[in-house]
Amino acid sequence: MKMLEFADGTPVPRIGQGTWRMGEVPSERQREVSALQLGIEQGMTLIDTAEMYGEGGAEKIVGQAIEGRRDRVYLVSKVYPHNASRRGVIDACERSLRRLGTDRIDLYLLHWQGSYPLEETVEAFEQLQRDNKIGQWGVSNFDTSDMQALEALDLSGCATNQVIYNPSQRGIEFDLIPWAKAREMPLMAYCPLGQGNELLTRDVLVEIARRHDCGPAQIALAWALRQDGLIAIPKAAEPAHVKANAAAMALVLTADDLDLIDRALPAPTRKRPLVIV
16 A cells, blocks of 8 residues: 655555445444455555544444554544534544544544634644644645635644545646645545546546456546545445455556546636535
């Protein structure tokens, strides 16, 4: 598994595991736990979750999956904007830690920007760092202007920004990716396989997958990872999908492949509002 380093030198795999929609159906619990554990064995040791997912249900799934494996896992979670006050962040983190069954979250993100001042949220993040409850902090669903505002506050500890990115959602290529690359800030791509099955049934991905003797999901992941400094966090609950996601790390698309995708799903030529899911 190829790795990427955060600014503090922490290495993480470039393909991790997402958990959105996990923890919502009790009968699916063991299947979801097993999928995450298989992903860890496949080298996808970064696991992304949030207090929002299943209203804590996904964090409980992750906690069960990493039991006895915590030292091998890079754990990411997120705080709701309505919990992003100085006191609210601390309390939310404590609840997440209990659900996750651990004493430390490696990367803690503001899920999206809300009504509380960023300075207040970051003060709480920094307090959690001092208390060794979190390793690094970052943000999610911040557009370029939001990142510029964060930078203007001299809040230099931000480790990453987690945003949607896949062949049908390329808006961040216009300005956010160049902004992050100029500052050597990694981005995390959620929904790298799109939503539902629409993206993975596109003729262009199906055709390129046929050439490479793999599935369209692997093409979508390899396409995202052509961007240096990017981590993709697909969600999978089926063993075959977990293994396919991990295998995508070794797939290299040709210039012709990339040209076909560009023609079918063009890159943006102007600024577009950030899509938030």
